[in-house]
Amino acid sequence: MRPTIRDVAQNAGVSIKTVSRVLNDEPYVREDTRAKVLAAINELGFVANLSAKRLAKGQAFTIGLLFHNASWHYILDAQRGVLDTTRAHGYSTLMHPCDVARSLDAREILAQASQRLVDGFVFTPPADNATQLLENLEAMGVPFVRMTPWEREREWPYVAATDRAGAREMTEYLLQLGHTRIGYVRGPADQKAGADRHDGYRDALATAGLRYDPDLVRQGDDQFEAGREAACSLLGMREPPTVIFCNNDEMAAGACVAVREAGLLLPEDVSVAGFDDIPLARQVWPALTTVCQPIYDLAAAATQMLIELLNGQTPPALSIEIPTHLIVRASTAPPHHN
Amino acid sequence: MRPTIRDVAQNAGVSIKTVSRVLNDEPYVREDTRAKVLAAINELGFVANLSAKRLAKGQAFTIGLLFHNASWHYILDAQRGVLDTTRAHGYSTLMHPCDVARSLDAREILAQASQRLVDGFVFTPPADNATQLLENLEAMGVPFVRMTPWEREREWPYVAATDRAGAREMTEYLLQLGHTRIGYVRGPADQKAGADRHDGYRDALATAGLRYDPDLVRQGDDQFEAGREAACSLLGMREPPTVIFCNNDEMAAGACVAVREAGLLLPEDVSVAGFDDIPLARQVWPALTTVCQPIYDLAAAATQMLIELLNGQTPPALSIEIPTHLIVRASTAPPHHN
DNA sequence: GACGTTTTTGACACCGGTGTCACCGTCCCG
DNA sequence: CGGGACGGTGACACCGGTGTCAAAAACGTC
Numbered sequence: 001m002r003p004t005i006r007d008v009a010q011n012a013g014v015s016i017k018t019v020s021r022v023l024n025d026e027p028y029v030r031e032d033t034r035a036k037v038l039a040a041i042n043e044l045g046f047v048a049n050l051s052a053k054r055l056a057k058g059q060a061f062t063i064g065l066l067f068h069n070a071s072w073h074y075i076l077d078a079q080r081g082v083l084d085t086t087r088a089h090g091y092s093t094l095m096h097p098c099d100v101a102r103s104l105d106a107r108e109i110l111a112q113a114s115q116r117l118v119d120g121f122v123f124t125p126p127a128d129n130a131t132q133l134l135e136n137l138e139a140m141g142v143p144f145v146r147m148t149p150w151e152r153e154r155e156w157p158y159v160a161a162t163d164r165a166g167a168r169e170m171t172e173y174l175l176q177l178g179h180t181r182i183g184y185v186r187g188p189a190d191q192k193a194g195a196d197r198h199d200g201y202r203d204a205l206a207t208a209g210l211r212y213d214p215d216l217v218r219q220g221d222d223q224f225e226a227g228r229e230a231a232c233s234l235l236g237m238r239e240p241p242t243v244i245f246c247n248n249d250e251m252a253a254g255a256c257v258a259v260r261e262a263g264l265l266l267p268e269d270v271s272v273a274g275f276d277d278i279p280l281a282r283q284v285w286p287a288l289t290t291v292c293q294p295i296y297d298l299a300a301a302a303t304q305m306l307i308e309l310l311n312g313q314t315p316p317a318l319s320i321e322i323p324t325h326l327i328v329r330a331s332t333a334p335p336h337h338n
Numbered sequence: 339m340r341p342t343i344r345d346v347a348q349n350a351g352v353s354i355k356t357v358s359r360v361l362n363d364e365p366y367v368r369e370d371t372r373a374k375v376l377a378a379i380n381e382l383g384f385v386a387n388l389s390a391k392r393l394a395k396g397q398a399f400t401i402g403l404l405f406h407n408a409s410w411h412y413i414l415d416a417q418r419g420v421l422d423t424t425r426a427h428g429y430s431t432l433m434h435p436c437d438v439a440r441s442l443d444a445r446e447i448l449a450q451a452s453q454r455l456v457d458g459f460v461f462t463p464p465a466d467n468a469t470q471l472l473e474n475l476e477a478m479g480v481p482f483v484r485m486t487p488w489e490r491e492r493e494w495p496y497v498a499a500t501d502r503a504g505a506r507e508m509t510e511y512l513l514q515l516g517h518t519r520i521g522y523v524r525g526p527a528d529q530k531a532g533a534d535r536h537d538g539y540r541d542a543l544a545t546a547g548l549r550y551d552p553d554l555v556r557q558g559d560d561q562f563e564a565g566r567e568a569a570c571s572l573l574g575m576r577e578p579p580t581v582i583f584c585n586n587d588e589m590a591a592g593a594c595v596a597v598r599e600a601g602l603l604l605p606e607d608v609s610v611a612g613f614d615d616i617p618l619a620r621q622v623w624p625a626l627t628t629v630c631q632p633i634y635d636l637a638a639a640a641t642q643m644l645i646e647l648l649n650g651q652t653p654p655a656l657s658i659e660i661p662t663h664l665i666v667r668a669s670t671a672p673p674h675h676n
Numbered sequence: 677g678a679c680g681t682t683t684t685t686g687a688c689a690c691c692g693g694t695g696t697c698a699c700c701g702t703c704c705c706g
Numbered sequence: 707c708g709g710g711a712c713g714g715t716g717a718c719a720c721c722g723g724t725g726t727c728a729a730a731a732a733c734g735t736c
Binding site: 365 | 682686687692
């Protein structure tokens with residue numbers, strides 16, 4: 001049998017409460033008592049039982065990380081950001097791939113909170129269509145932080161990248177290269193981040209005095225295949241765009257394939273740009289010009305904020321925006337004039 | 339306050355033990371009693387507290403998933419396989435990115451078991467150099483299953499793909515295309531799976547009556563950059579290979595870039611082949627010829643086996659091999675004869 | 677109706693920690 | 707020297723379930 005706190009107490013000749021004090025670095029323990037207890041702990045090889053602590057404290061010391069689609073590359077970075085932060089605070093992380101918009105999954109999420117499996121949640125996008133779920137969590141007093149921009153009127157905490165500014169910067173760069181017909185592949189309709197990027201694209205066009213042309217815009221679901229299809233459709237136009245800017249890198253990789261399949265040269269005939277800067281962006285040829293979104297930092301910040309909320313502290317801010325930056329690689333070039 | 343089992347008992351007019359019986363579908367509860375209890379549960383919105391159950395049962399109902407490098411694409415598939423299986427059995431999964439060969443990380447893994455955070459572990463490769471850790475776990479009575487081939491003399495359970503046969507099949511396919519100088523990029527030296535694949539490569543050469551030429555072999559660490567460097571080195575030889583077969587897809591993607599950078603056509607001048615069939619294999623251009631390793635199934639099988647071990651059952655087998663299969667895409671072609 | 681067997685139920689200890697509060701011993705001060 | 711403040715400690719209830727075991731109820735048999 002593994003030793004318990006009672007065994008340690010007996011071995012050290014003190015009460016269990018005193019052992020507990022030593023374990024938790026509480027004040028009011030004399031130095032020599034502390035030493036006795038530590039010696040006993042060492043001698044017995046005692047390690048505290050987390051389940052007992054959780055029960056007694058009424059806390060799980062665990063946060064749930066919700067994400068939609070495990071095939072999304074950036075999830076790995078988000079996971080690392082969350083895991084590193086929780087670990088640093090002595091918390092655990094419960095991964096939960098799910099679709100927050102599905103009521104079945106929403107019920108399961110609420111159950112995890114009810115079962116005291118987790119103390120709070122970090123949502124990665126897309127989580128913009130789960131108002132009902134969020135309201136339920138709020139009513140249950142279960143805190144959460146979302147990794148996605150959010151309208152201001154709700155006081156729900158979030159951490160986001162400067163999506164709009166990032167997309168504007170990319171579009172300005174493309175305009176500067178000389179492109180005037182810039183194809184755009186949007187993300188899912190229900191995602192605020194995607195909408196913001198789209199707005200950034202429009203901002204840059206407007207500033208440059210160019211008309212926003214809906215014919216140059218396609219809708220995708222952020223997956224590779226959607227990027228390929230959207231690009232294929234854009235390239236099939238009578239007057240196709242000279243560059244295709246996608247809502248994320250995975251779709252941009254798909255667009256690259258579509259360019260190749262159309263028998264065109266990349267980037268000489270058509271340029272392609274992405275968003276996110278996931279590892280894939282460097283692993284395709286030519287490497288993708290993209291907007292770097294520091295997902296690890298976003299995730300770490302979201303987790304930090306959540307843990308502060310759990311500890312009853314007031315985080316310095318309930319919304320954080322982390323800047324993106326343009327990364328120019330080889331998939332973009334000035335337009336080909338024939 | 340959330341209702342407890344005592345509230346339910348009071349509301350239903352029975353003892354807490356009877357409520358517990360209903361919750362756990364134990365026999366010896368009269369139908370009408372069960373109905374009364376269920377009604378009370380419903381009325382109060384009672385959900386059992388998992389922490390209490392864990393303490394009482396002395397089990398965490400959680401397994402730890404250990405993996406080395408979160409940037410490896412196949413980790414996502416492995417995660418899904420593990421998560422789906424644990425969830426189906428009412429278990430949770432604790433992700434733990436770590437380097438099992440580092441003693442600091444090994445200590446943390448042992449601590450997780452001591453703290454009763456987890457009941458057992460699934461190891462994803464590389465975990466071939468952690469004998470010390472595995473022996474400690476065995477001594478503590480903490481079960482584990484490894485996703486990697488393993489020598490037979492140790493009775494440690496594992497789940498693996500048919501790495502050797504898979505690499506042989508690929509090499510035979512390349513030979514059949516007409517290649518005779520087949521470059522090979524090995525995986526890390528301490529991984530059994532990599533060694534097996536290398537053996538499969540040699541098997542096929544031997545069967546075809548070709549000499550194994552160490553000059554055509556490079557060593558990589560399974561990352562993109564290593565594949566690029568290895569391929570670059572191979573292509574710089576006086577008589578370079580006509581195809582480069584890599585230990586995994588990520589290095590193969592790197593090799594593709596090296597071919598491009600050398601100003602060569604892929605696959606007309608040089609072919610490239612990978613192993614694993616991760617999503618990346620379909621997202622580069624041309625799509626990679628590779629060996630499909632059903633990682634999801636491997637992970638699910640490993641988890642299933644672990645849970646059976648935890649429940650004191652004897653799994654049907656303590657080692658499982660899951661077949662791989664060749665996937666021919668566009669990155670391979672007959673050699674260019676000039 | 678008495679009795680043995682099987683089903684159904686409850687009292688209560690227990691899992692291994694934490695929180696509350698009373699108590700003891702010192703020290704300081706008037 | 708009495709009394710208040712405070713550092714240090716322990717007794718014990720408590721967190722919310724599960725396991726044990728004995729008692730009660732239901733059932734069948736003669």
